[in-house]
Amino acid sequence: MTADPVAIARNLIRCRSITPEEGGALAYLQELLGKAGFSVHRMTFAEPGTAPVENLFARVGSEQPNLVFAGHTDVVPPGDEAAWHHAPFGGEVAGDRLYGRGAVDMKGAIACFVAAALDHLAANGGKPKNGSMSLLITGDEEGAAVNGTIKLLRWTAERGEKFDHCILGEPSSLEVFGDTIKAGRRGSLSGTLIVRGRQGHVAYPDRFDNPIRGLVTLIAALQAPLDEGSEQFGPSNLEFTSVDVGNPTVNLIPAEARGRFNIRYNDRHSQASLKALIEHRARDAAAARIRYAFEWQPSNADVFVTKPGPFTDLAAAAIAAVTGRRPNLSTTGGTSDARFIKDYCPVLEFGPVSRTMHEVDECVPIAELVALTAIYRRIIERYFG
Numbered sequence: 143m144t145a146d147p148v149a150i151a152r153n154l155i156r157c158r159s160i161t162p163e164e165g166g167a168l169a170y171l172q173e174l175l176g177k178a179g180f181s182v183h184r185m186t187f188a189e190p191g192t193a194p195v196e197n198l199f200a201r202v203g204s205e206q207p208n209l210v211f212a213g214h215t216d217v218v219p220p221g222d223e224a225a226w227h228h229a230p231f232g233g234e235v236a237g238d239r240l241y242g243r244g245a246v247d248m249k250g251a252i253a254c255f256v257a258a259a260l261d262h263l264a265a266n267g268g269k270p271k272n273g274s275m276s277l278l279i280t281g282d283e284e285g286a287a288v289n290g291t292i293k294l295l296r297w298t299a300e301r302g303e304k305f306d307h308c309i310l311g312e313p314s315s316l317e318v319f320g321d322t323i324k325a326g327r328r329g330s331l332s333g334t335l336i337v338r339g340r341q342g343h344v345a346y347p348d349r350f351d352n353p354i355r356g357l358v359t360l361i362a363a364l365q366a367p368l369d370e371g372s373e374q375f376g377p378s379n380l381e382f383t384s385v386d387v388g389n390p391t392v393n394l395i396p397a398e399a400r401g402r403f404n405i406r407y408n409d410r411h412s413q414a415s416l417k418a419l420i421e422h423r424a425r426d427a428a429a430a431r432i433r434y435a436f437e438w439q440p441s442n443a444d445v446f447v448t449k450p451g452p453f454t455d456l457a458a459a460a461i462a463a464v465t466g467r468r469p470n471l472s473t474t475g476g477t478s479d480a481r482f483i484k485d486y487c488p489v490l491e492f493g494p495v496s497r498t499m500h501e502v503d504e505c506v507p508i509a510e511l512v513a514l515t516a517i518y519r520r521i522i523e524r525y526f527g
């Protein structure tokens with residue numbers, strides 16, 4: 143009797159765990175994992191100015207190595223529920239698909255790794271064959287992500303938990319299931335460039351100092367290429383996303399102009415080196431004529447990469463055995479909780495095809511859930527093999 147990932151996924155989807163609500167999803171996992179022999183801990187993390195969020199940590203076994211599966215049960219809101227053909231929290235199966243908010247991102251993958259872990263325990267007398275399995279499940283990934291994985295990891299470290307490798311079940315596949323493992327992410331850094339001038343009548347521009355001219359000069363300088371990419375990453379990119387003057391009057395030279403930008407950067411940079419590079423370019427372009435300043439936003443999304451090695455090979459081999467496809471090791475896309483986990487152990491992301499995530503009628507093929515469970519099961523077996 144093997145665990146049924148579709149039944150688990152349906153039960154999870156029926157929990158209205160719209161971020162940051164727990165919605166019964168963690169309570170359901172707690173019961174399921176507890177019955178299978180995991181010791182399960184639930185904790186709520188809070189911080190002034192943010193909603194308190196529930197999290198779950200579970201472990202079975204006391205030896206190393208400790209293989210970790212990570213994920214989030216919170217989901218983005220469904221939007222207009224009337225626009226859905228299948229109720230977003232119904233967990234309906236129609237045709238060959240399971241529908242509902244979180245089917246792809248990422249209750250489906252949680253169901254698959256829970257089913258795979260339960261199967262492994264059932265086949266080995268209720269214990270991992272050799273080592274431990276742990277689960278890190280948060281309810282704060284789609285929201286602010288301050289009362290979730292980052293604090294959950296700190297909590298486990300204070301208890302003396304040690305992790306050896308982690309698989310995060312985010313929907314990593316791009317076009318077809320099994321085509322992509324995410325083995326790193328670009329960093330993300332945002333800032334504002336503020337250029338100061340002198341306000342005055344537009345008919346007398348030589349008496350005043352139009353900051354828009356300075357802003358245009360600096361924007362042009364900052365848009366030059368940052369690098370040519372690295373072994374596992376494409377080139378870093380700086381993109382201006384907003385230019386703001388807020389001037390309601392056409393015959394007035396404004397006193398100040400602002401440009402906001404975001405940089406997605408590869409492993410040739412750190413946040414500090416990147417800020418130094420940008421500020422150096424601005425200094426050169428300003429040539430002591432343009433008065434400007436930078437405001438940098440704090441960022442907890444630093445670049446990271448999991449280098450190819452035995453762990454990525456093991457995952458790729460399991461994917462190839464089940465799907466017949468050799469996955470790419472990719473570092474594209476937005477950030478995920480892997481940015482926090484990477485400080486504790488090597489982490490890779492593998493899960494369903496991302497296409498319908500966050501959409502109306504989000505859905506995952508049943509066959510994908512079955513194959514993903516088989517892949518996770520194979521990874522567990524080989525890992526403890």
Ligand SMILES: [Zn+2]
Binds near residue numbers: 247313
């Ligand atoms: Zn997600």
